[in-house]
Amino acid sequence: MREVFHQSLEDVQARLVEISELVTVAIDKATRAFGSSDVSLAEEVIDADLVIDQKTVELDELAIEILARQQPVARDLRIVVSALRVSASLERMGDIAEHIAQLTRMRFPERAVPKGLKSTFSKMGQLDVEAARLLTELLRTIDLTITDRIRDLDDKIDDLHVSVFEKVLSDSWEGEASATVDATLASRYHERFADHAVSIGKKMIYLATGDWASHGEAFEAAQAANA
Amino acid sequence: MREVFHQSLEDVQARLVEISELVTVAIDKATRAFGSSDVSLAEEVIDADLVIDQKTVELDELAIEILARQQPVARDLRIVVSALRVSASLERMGDIAEHIAQLTRMRFPERAVPKGLKSTFSKMGQLDVEAARLLTELLRTIDLTITDRIRDLDDKIDDLHVSVFEKVLSDSWEGEASATVDATLASRYHERFADHAVSIGKKMIYLATGDWASHGEAFEAAQAANA
Numbered sequence: 001m002r003e004v005f006h007q008s009l010e011d012v013q014a015r016l017v018e019i020s021e022l023v024t025v026a027i028d029k030a031t032r033a034f035g036s037s038d039v040s041l042a043e044e045v046i047d048a049d050l051v052i053d054q055k056t057v058e059l060d061e062l063a064i065e066i067l068a069r070q071q072p073v074a075r076d077l078r079i080v081v082s083a084l085r086v087s088a089s090l091e092r093m094g095d096i097a098e099h100i101a102q103l104t105r106m107r108f109p110e111r112a113v114p115k116g117l118k119s120t121f122s123k124m125g126q127l128d129v130e131a132a133r134l135l136t137e138l139l140r141t142i143d144l145t146i147t148d149r150i151r152d153l154d155d156k157i158d159d160l161h162v163s164v165f166e167k168v169l170s171d172s173w174e175g176e177a178s179a180t181v182d183a184t185l186a187s188r189y190h191e192r193f194a195d196h197a198v199s200i201g202k203k204m205i206y207l208a209t210g211d212w213a214s215h216g217e218a219f220e221a222a223q224a225a226n227a
Numbered sequence: 228m229r230e231v232f233h234q235s236l237e238d239v240q241a242r243l244v245e246i247s248e249l250v251t252v253a254i255d256k257a258t259r260a261f262g263s264s265d266v267s268l269a270e271e272v273i274d275a276d277l278v279i280d281q282k283t284v285e286l287d288e289l290a291i292e293i294l295a296r297q298q299p300v301a302r303d304l305r306i307v308v309s310a311l312r313v314s315a316s317l318e319r320m321g322d323i324a325e326h327i328a329q330l331t332r333m334r335f336p337e338r339a340v341p342k343g344l345k346s347t348f349s350k351m352g353q354l355d356v357e358a359a360r361l362l363t364e365l366l367r368t369i370d371l372t373i374t375d376r377i378r379d380l381d382d383k384i385d386d387l388h389v390s391v392f393e394k395v396l397s398d399s400w401e402g403e404a405s406a407t408v409d410a411t412l413a414s415r416y417h418e419r420f421a422d423h424a425v426s427i428g429k430k431m432i433y434l435a436t437g438d439w440a441s442h443g444e445a446f447e448a449a450q451a452a453n454a
Contacts, residue, residue, distance in 0.1 A: 064304065064305070064308055067294065067304055067308070068300050068301070068304050071298040071300075073295050073298075074295070077291065077294055077295050078291070081291055081294070081311065084308065084311065084312075085311075085315070088312070088315060165408065168404050168408060169404055169405050169408070173404055175404070177395050177396055177400055177402070177407045178396050180404045180407040180408060180411070181392065181395060181396070181407060181411045184407070184408045184411040184412060185411060185415070188412070188415070
């Protein structure tokens, strides 16, 4: 019985890793499509989001079945509850990749990236992809020091997000209203994507410590333990 | 033991209703503050979001404790899992009300509502408040026909969201880049707020039917049952 249970938990973890890998592919393709106005690549992302949604539904069903049949307690219970939460965030990250792809498709054959912001969005895209890769590694290894690296990436993305608004609101901005709308939405999507990665990191810290309320201290403790 | 358990479930429900009421107050104040550039009202919303966050954390802890101690199965298990999901959406709705309040504060003493869009945002705000009120009623009564009314409101908000972009992208739009940014972000926030209400409605349908995958059919079935 215990063996069956631990196989189930390993199955949950393997599925989270798999979904995180799909999200990484999605954000990689979406940000490249956005940068190069590649509408067929954008459509791949839009189609593939259905797969991510389906896989998160299946994972949730498995998690609920485990709760019902195996009645886990203590750390095992936390693993299953955390999996439900992580799956919701991954599903949302997939949605955001799809939104970036939709912006690309909506503007095609025009370029979706506003003039003067191509290199900024290129950097934001690369950082989002890197955050997704680290997230997959975090879910695979449960090495909490990775949450620190994800937070660093998120800080960099936040700075770029601020720089987009500075650019758009500066006197030198010559973009039309549509370029301003696109810059605003695209920047928000890129920024939110990384926020979800940070949020999953916090959930993994909860998993290791059992304490929702003191993420900050738990984080420091985890860092100290790994130092 | 069963009696203790059902008291716990009633406690969970009462807390969800309470948080939904706080979210209703938040979106009401935030949208009024946005419309009238009332920075002190905006600050009330920003401060009060900490309370919403704290109450969702406490609710989550209670739900996890119930899972650990009472080991619910079948419908009782679904209630607890749904509560965790609903709480995450309510927390997010509170964040969105806070974002609208932050836009108001950021522009103060200037007006945050872009010229020419005052009545549109006033309508969106009223519809969001109405959606939040219906959501509270749904959580209190578990009357699934309310999900239908929430979806209708969401459709109206989506139409207004589209109309904001039509306005901003029309030849008659004379707003500066900052007005375009504000219109884009504010419209997105108003639209997302109602999306979460719809999403909670779907979770309540799951609760009644146990089927994540076929929300659509479940919804029709629930409607037929209530007809």
